Amino acid sequence: MNTIAAISTFFLPVLVGVILVYALIKKTDAYGAFTEGGKEGIRLSISLLPFLLGMLVAINILRASGFLDAMNQALSPLLIWLSIPPDLLPLLFIRPISGSASLGMVADLTATYGTEHFISRAAAIIQGSTDTTLYVLTVYFGAVGIKKMGRALTIGLLADLAGMTVAILITIWYFT
Template sequence: MSILAIISSLFLPALISCILLFALYKKVDAYGAFTEGGKEGIRLSISLLPFLLGMLVAINILRASGFLDAFNHALAPILSFFSLPPDLLPLMLIRPISGSASLGMLADLTATYGPEHFISRAAAIIQGSTDTTLYVLTVYFGAVGIKKMGRALSIGLLADVAGMTIAIIITIWYFS
């Protein structure tokens, strides 16, 4: 066993020990604080449930209605002008909405084309360089009661478009 493997296996127990020793030094009831945090986590999860349910219903409606397929078909000529594969468009549309749905699309693209194909590589880089903007805004802003999120939405979606653009440029540059 290498020294790095030993250090990495001991890191988490050492971190927990340091936290407990610091709590002991500060005379804080660590177990009580831990259980209070757990109670707050459960309350937060229950308050987030309606927002999560709304997002899941909206995503399933988009998928089941055939909107994504129609949109993909309509934009295929524009994508071909920029030499972009139309198979990436559904991932690019779903990624700002749902991380799990976009991860499923990434797995499907990788299974269809193989891990060495341009589409699979670009999809993986898009997945890693963008965020689930609408999900984050809906769940976290909704949980704390923020109603005006227009600017955050604009900036978040602009960052997603920039991330997707750079992901494709990097894929072309690095893997071509």
């Protein structure tokens, strides 16, 4: 067994042991704190469910209604002029909304075009270069009760746009 494997095998038990020893030194009820943390985690999970459900319903409505296909057809000439393959548009639209939906789109594009195609590579770089801004704002801001999120939304979407633009430019620069 190599050194890294040996360290990784014992890391978690040693970490738990260190925490327990520290709790003993500080005379803290480690088990009580652990169970309180578990209760708080369950309460937080339950409070997140309505926001998560709302996002999933919205995503499914967009996909089932054909909105993404109509938007793709309407914007195709502009995308072609900008040297962006129109097949990337649904990903560019869905990525700020849902990580799992966009990951499914990346997988579909990769299965359709193969791993060596420009579209597949650009999709993978976009997936890694951007975040699920609307999801983060809806779920996490909603869970802690933040109501005014206009500036955070603007900055998050601008960051996503910058990440997508740079991802496409890097794909063009590196792979062509």
